[in-house]
Amino acid sequence: MKENKRLSVRYLDRPCYDIVYTDSFDSLPQELAELGGRERKLCVITDSKVESIYGREVLERVREVCPEAKMCVIPEGESHKNLDTMAGIYRFLIEEGYDRKSLLIALGGGVIGDMTGFAAATYLRGVDFIQIPTTLLAQADSSIGGKTGIDCDGYKNMIGAFYMPRLVYANVSTLKTLDGRQFASGFAEVMKHGLIRDDAYYTWLLDNMYEILGQETPVLSEMLYRSNQIKKEVVEADPFEKGERRLLNFGHTIGHAIEKYENFTMTHGECVALGCVAAAWISWKRDLIEMEDFYEIRDMFVPFGLPICLDELDVDQVTALTKSDKKMENGKIRFVLLRGIGEAFVDSSVTEEEIRLALKELIFPEEG
16 A cells, blocks of 8 residues: 655644545545544444445445444535534434544535534534545645534524544545536635735646646645645644634635525535635735736636626625624624735725625626
């Protein structure tokens, strides 16, 4: 078995967990054994779609370490990321006798990772969990950093906790089973990392566009490693989102509002892409970035099948939805803008009128 590439993440200045990069599930039993899996009760939590693709294979691997391991399957989709579904997970864990030494395994995309992490943070006041992300969005972003949570009445991640996994096991080969829309959704978060922190990485993404679109495994592995490195550094510096970690919300204030407005019929990445375009537009209009930078940022999303405009949008309604974002502080939105590619900052002075104009730009874009 070849040695997997690893990236170690620290939490409060101490080693916390590794991100493992591989192209199969072959080394999963070894990783579980090193976490004491032979002496634990293990539970794989996944959704109905992922279960049909990877459920049997992963459960067989897990049972090499824990023969009594079970799988809890929940309905697929953001609309099920709520208290009712969470109650079902708790009920399964209670009825199957899982205790405080148990280990939960999140197998799936961002929804499964968030919900399993929140279950781990709250069941019996905290049990261990690991992430096995199977989407680009989860491998590049949501599985890293310990944010967990569920939605409430359609509002994103309003109930949650910071709770770190014991391991992130990224099998890059799972990305090949994604449809084009889901792959594109994840790329929005990849682009975000370059835009907020690393202009050289942003340029690398431009230079390797065709290899990324062709899903060449070595290039995808390098892309994930560099994206995770950026998020790791930000999260290690600010684990509880008191300052620098807020930069990771670039594109998300307007993106979450559009996601809610569209009743989650658009993917998270599609909405984030639109939010990034809007935030870049505000940055340009404030003379923080050059016009050429704005149009390059906007147009970079296009080859990956991500939207940069909408046919219609209720500007008043979406503007109102930005005010319900959890990033509000003392009645002001903590908005993330750019001073240049790779140089983001948090600003609390973005006005409602600027948001309205940015949203109008998404409906009637200026020509570059």
